[in-house]
Amino acid sequence: MEKWTELRTAYHVARLGTVSAAADALGLHRATVNRHIDTLEDEIGSTIFIRHARGYSLTEVGQDILRVAQKADEMIEDLAGRVRGGKDQIEGEIKLTLLAPFSGLLMGAIDRFRSKNPHCVVHVDVGEDLARLEYGEAHIALRAGAKPEHPDYVVTHFGDIGFNLYAHDSYLVRHGAPNTQDDFAGHVFVLPEFPHGRLPFGNWIKDTIRPDMVALSSRDIGVIVEAVCAGLGIGFLGDADARRRGNLRPILPANPDWKVTGWLVTHVDLHRTEKVQAMLSCIKELGLAQRQTRR
Numbered sequence: 001m002e003k004w005t006e007l008r009t010a011y012h013v014a015r016l017g018t019v020s021a022a023a024d025a026l027g028l029h030r031a032t033v034n035r036h037i038d039t040l041e042d043e044i045g046s047t048i049f050i051r052h053a054r055g056y057s058l059t060e061v062g063q064d065i066l067r068v069a070q071k072a073d074e075m076i077e078d079l080a081g082r083v084r085g086g087k088d089q090i091e092g093e094i095k096l097t098l099l100a101p102f103s104g105l106l107m108g109a110i111d112r113f114r115s116k117n118p119h120c121v122v123h124v125d126v127g128e129d130l131a132r133l134e135y136g137e138a139h140i141a142l143r144a145g146a147k148p149e150h151p152d153y154v155v156t157h158f159g160d161i162g163f164n165l166y167a168h169d170s171y172l173v174r175h176g177a178p179n180t181q182d183d184f185a186g187h188v189f190v191l192p193e194f195p196h197g198r199l200p201f202g203n204w205i206k207d208t209i210r211p212d213m214v215a216l217s218s219r220d221i222g223v224i225v226e227a228v229c230a231g232l233g234i235g236f237l238g239d240a241d242a243r244r245r246g247n248l249r250p251i252l253p254a255n256p257d258w259k260v261t262g263w264l265v266t267h268v269d270l271h272r273t274e275k276v277q278a279m280l281s282c283i284k285e286l287g288l289a290q291r292q293t294r295r
Contacts, residue, residue, distance in 0.1 A: 003043050004072075009036035010048060011069035013056050070136040071269050090117040090275045096124050097131040097138040100221035101192075102161065102262070104241040106142065109283040116282075120275060133267035139276050140283075144260040154271040156280070158262030162239040163201055165251040170231035172249060181208070181252060188215035190227040190235035201236055201258045 012022040013033065023033045041048050048062035058066060094113075096106065103126060110122050131137035134152055148155050167177070178184050189209055192199065199205070215233040218224055225245075228235040234251055236258075242248045264283065270276055 003040050006036040006040040006043070007065070007069045008073060009033055010040050010062075011066055011073055013037065013049065014058055014062065014066045015070075017056060019056070067134060067136050071267075090278055091119045092275065093121040093123055094140070094275045094279055095138045096122065096140050096142070096279075097127060098124070098142040099144060100126045101163075101238060102142055102144065103221065104225075104238065104244065105161070105262075106283060109279070109286040112286060113279050113282040117275075117278065122279075133265065133270075139266065139270060139273075140279060141265040142262060143265055144262050147261075147263055148265050152268050154266045154268055156264040156266075158264050158283075160259045161262045162254065163236050163258045163260075164239060164242070164254060165234050166228055166237045166242045166248045167234045167251055168229055168231040169247045169249065171233065174231070177249070178251060184208070184213070187213070188233040189213055190216045190224055190233040192221060192224055192236070193217050193219045199236075200260050201255075204258075 012025050013019060016022050019030050019033045023030045046061045047059050049056040050059055131141050144161060175187060178187055191214055216227050224235055266276055
């Protein structure tokens with residue numbers, strides 16, 4: 001295939017959603033963008049886009065083709081930056097995906113990355129499923145549990161992520177602190193609504209907390225955190241997040257069963273690109289600093 005210009009044009013239409021936006025980004029006329037798409041579809045022998053009133057959406061074939069285009073575009077951009085040399089800052093965007101309970105773990109690393117690369121936009125998506133990195137849904141994923149086994153993924157150990165029951169000082173002033181796990185009479189809890197099997201402490205919740213002991217529940221982990229910090233009840237928080245916020249006290253001794261193993265996941269084609277390596281470096285630096293602080 002020799003239609004690299006047309007492929008790049010189609011990639012920008014897919015990324016931006018309309019011909020007009022792609023034309024502006026590329027400095028082309030709308031008619032030229034449309035011609036590039038027609039030429040590419042003729043070359044491939046299949047429809048790439050479905051045209052509708054709101055813009056363009058990808059067909060299944062289009063998704064396969066455009067994921068190749070995205071990787072090519074990013075790798076060429078990365079190569080150009082390396083060849084130019086002397087470029088101190090990374091530009092463009094980098095996409096991260098992670099599970100909601102871990103959203104606070106990377107903020108320090110993102111802040112460090114942004115301080116070094118203020119012209120690079122960081123997009124963070126929160127979801128329960130591992131993003132399809134081969135489709136360009138993310139550059140870096142932080143996941144927990146079993147090690148991802150996809151043959152095209154580069155998987156790095158992030159570290160153990162611990163959880164515990166925490167209560168805010170304002171809650172403890174009003175209700176006191178339970179002395180043992182069996183001393184929860186009169187206490188109320190703030191709990192996530194995720195299926196128990198997905199949480200390292202899910203079985204403990206199921207076996208210990210009665211429905212009448214729940215003050216608030218939510219599928220949004222941000223709501224859970226804010227509720228605990230407001231003193232509404234006792235709730236499960238990540239140890240790192242709780243330390244960062246202050247005025248939160250662990251209720252029970254550390255439980256090894258409430259730890260999960262974290263993994264940083266990248267796609268082999270983009271793992272060595274400058275921006276992915278720069279972000280991974282910031283994440284690893286922050287992790288090392290946190291481990292040294294705990295010693």
